[in-house]
Amino acid sequence: MFVTNKCQCKECQNPALSVIRDNEIIPHEPGFCFEHTEDKIGHLTSLLNYINSHEKIIGLCAYGISVNGVDLSGKKFYGCNFQHSTFSNIHSIGLKFKICTLDFSTFSDCDMLNSDIQFSSFSGSKFIHVVFTGSDLVHNNYNGITAYQCSFDDSDFYNSRFIRAILMNTSMKNCNLKKAIFYNSAREHVSFKLSNTREALIDRNKSGLIEDFSESEGEDEL
Template sequence: MKSGDILMFNTTICSIPHCKKLALSVQNRGKYGVFCAEHMPNIQWARDDICEYITASNKIITLNASGLDFIGLDFSGKRFYGCIFRHCIFTNIIAEKMQARLSLFEFSRFIDCRIVKSHILAASFAGSILYNTDFTGSELIHTNLCGVSAENTLFDNTDLYNSRFIRAQLSDVSFRGANIQNTVFYGIVQKNITFKGSNAGHAFFSEGVTITKSEVSFPTGKILI
């Protein structure tokens, strides 16, 4: 993307009456008609075509792939701008040094994924499930992670500046050495998470949380508000 370029999400609605889901599209072109993933007449063809498009392209702009499953793909080095991946399932995805800006991954599932050393800016993972997923060494800046459910997930040495985990459920999640300046953790439900080596004193936690130089301590038996 060039400086000054304006990204516009493709928000075309599925043509099926009463359906409010977004239609699949590549760079705002109606290649797949005006159908969402649920109502696409040949969903396997559309999915395979979109996977081939991602594989063959280094820069992906205003793609809408909402509702699709992605299994075993390599997104390493890919650059996503203004893309929508709502309600998707990502399984065994490798994404090293990926870029994603102004892209939406809301209400999706990430299972056994490795998204390391990647640059993610002004994105949203709100309401998503992260299971056994590794973000080590990545940047997730100005990113919405509100309401995520994360288990066995790593944010080690990750830059999470000004991001939000409001009302997230975090189990066996590591933020070792992470930059969490201005990161918000209000109302989280947590079990066995660590912030060792992070700058936790510059993050925002609910009342009752104790912050020391070495760790963050949460009161037991309480859901923080």
């Protein structure tokens, strides 16, 4: 897992960015978070160069960074921290995340096809025009996310959680939803066609849903 060092700026509770020297991560060296880093461009360039030059990235702390127009195809991230980060125009095939934290991040206009993401957290994140088609997205935390005009078609969501999530104009066609939890979620114009919705976990006793799974769960758009 990533090593958490607090930002050296007084009263800041954010974790410090990983320090990259000689193209290797120095996890225990004190530093600053992205907000309080004097040379933001230089530090971001250093992090991106490290990612670009390594297929496997372990224990990287990149809290609060902004990434635009990067190809992450084939990259493997283990135990990394990308909380409160922004990803835009990311295009990748075969991206892998294991035990990573991406809470409260924003993804916009991204293609992340055939991803393998497991035991990771996206709690409170926003997905806008994002495509995850053909991905393994199991044992993940999507609690409180907002997904707008996204596609998760042909993906496996086994044992993932969407508690209090907001899903709008989004497609989850032909997905494995076994043990996926949708308690208190709001779903508007979401397609679950050919998905095994009867094996998803839905608390029908809670009010406030925009719409609910219908009797023809695996065929209709909601």
